Amino acid sequence: MCGILGTIPASDHEVFKHALNTLTHRGPDSYGIENISDEVSLGHRRLSILDISANGHQPMFHESKRYAVIFNGEIYNFLEIQQELQALGHNFRSTSDTEVLLKAYIQWGEDCVLKFNGMWALAIWDAETKKLFMSRDRYGKKPLFYAHIDGKFVFASEMKAIFPFMEKLEVSEDFHWMKKNIFFYESTEKCLIKDIKRFPAGHNGHYENGELKLYRYWNTLDHLVEVPKRYEEQVERFRELFMDSCKLRMRSDVTIGTALSGGLDSSATIAAMANLARNNKSYSDDWQHAFVASFPGTPLDESHYAKMVTDHLGIGATFVDIDPLKHWDNLEHYFYLFEDLYITSPLPMIMLYGAVKENGTTVTLDGHGADELLSGYQQGALESLWDARFNPKNTKDILNIYQGSINEDTVQYNRVGNLKLYTNYMMRKMGKKILGKKMPSVDNSHRNFGKLDNLSQYLYSMFHENILPTLLRNYDRYAMINGVEIRMPFMDHRIVSFVNSLPYSSKIGNGYTKRIVRDALDPYLPKEVTWRKSKIGFSSPIVDWMQNDLSEWFLDVVNSNDFLQSNLVTDPNQLRSKITAIVKKENHNFTEAQKCWSDLSPYIWGNAVLKRNAVNMQAG
Structure with a gap:
């Protein structure tokens, strides 16, 4: 996990070093700069996670000196890929995933990214062809920006590293649209600063002869899978995938932990980690570090639920009281580091990951992505009404789930309220169908989009295009401001393909949202957390x-x-x-x-x- 910067052609060393150092927070451990024949400058700020020796230093060159790579992220299955490459005749001098990544590119070309289970923003320079290959992970967990400035191509992990190459900063033409549509610009190329663009998630690109050409290498709709017909078998398969996802993400040469809210998703993550460790299936013995944001005396405080989880698992927890006055004087500096706009203050999250780092933990496994993937939000219940329209039992169940998400204490079935809710939704939906309106999505014309049920279409857009891309951007910043890496087991591409292939009734039903997560992880969690219906979310009071x-x-x-x-x-x-x-x-x-x-x-x-x-x- 690091910060990267590159320019074509090469740049003055001092200017380049100054620009690279704006990313020091992303990589506080060391840095490297290489100017290659005045054709390209490559820079890297390192946060050491795997092979923390000098052998993992970047920019990393292939033995032939033809290829050089800079890479931000982690390839969790690098050991398996390394074994495959060794069988094909490749030798390795380090234990880093960076070397595996580079040799995978040499062996399989640009298709190598399809073998990666991980998160990345990377660039590989080919000194022979004078071509730069770039790639960003499937869902955009790792950021990447670029700009064309007076004949120079500049790319970096954050916009601020591009600023020193620009004559002046101006807000983009889309600035006012972006500030009104906070959740809709992250998945586009739009940026708050004029002339800077966002490299799209799930895309590869190559830069040569002054031009960047992009193409999409990953679309979840091309990777839907056959799922078991019986729900019980679906639960077993989800549990297997989730456990393996956590296992891979526990590979680390430094201390790992989790940001625990007390909600289902983060609790499921640390419970899976505990189960893996208990059964000697963990890649790490140093994982028992739970960090809990506490808002004493406010409605946002969930720390008592988090304590239930840590007590149940028999591990300790660090409770971080979020006192804004301690850090408010740094607010503008945090905005500079954060770079973008959001609906709430970044302080609580920055403070939480600051405490993670201060307590000696560098990597966390967190529960991000589950709400958008598995219908954790209130609106998802309404969208599933269309799927249940011919099933009175499921319809009633969904309406009760919706009402319960508003107020956990409402146990009496409100027939009049539900009937009105149902009628209003179905009439609006029917009207859209008559007018031929599809679910809003850039992929709604894809041949497989129509195979998804209504809830899955809604969640597809939320996961790939609006809510989640914004949250991924945010949490990358919150953590990297403090030199902490977040890994997200729910976002393993195998899980994403599997869940997108499930029917709505596996995601919501039997009285609960995120149904399959609850049933899969129930054996490892306290019942008060598994079957809790209230949802608070991590925000600011x-x-x-x-x-x-x-x-x-x-x-x-x-x-x-x-x-x-x-x-x-x-x-x-x-x-x-x-x-x-x-x-x-x-x-x-x-x-x-x-x-x-x-x-x-x-x-x-x-x-x-x-x-x-x-x-x-x-x-x-």
């Missing part, structure tokens, strides 16, 4: 902050002339009124407070990114 510890800060900001004259905020005066009403406790609505933060964040971002860079340019 923004109303509490605005009305108490940070009330003065919010009022100072929205009453400043700089804010009131900002062209990054849609209506500064209106936003000032809304924030003032919340601060003065005239409004206690969490959703509105979160919207206020979302509307305010472009202003903070502007100060952190645009103005900071302008100052740096003047100093240079």
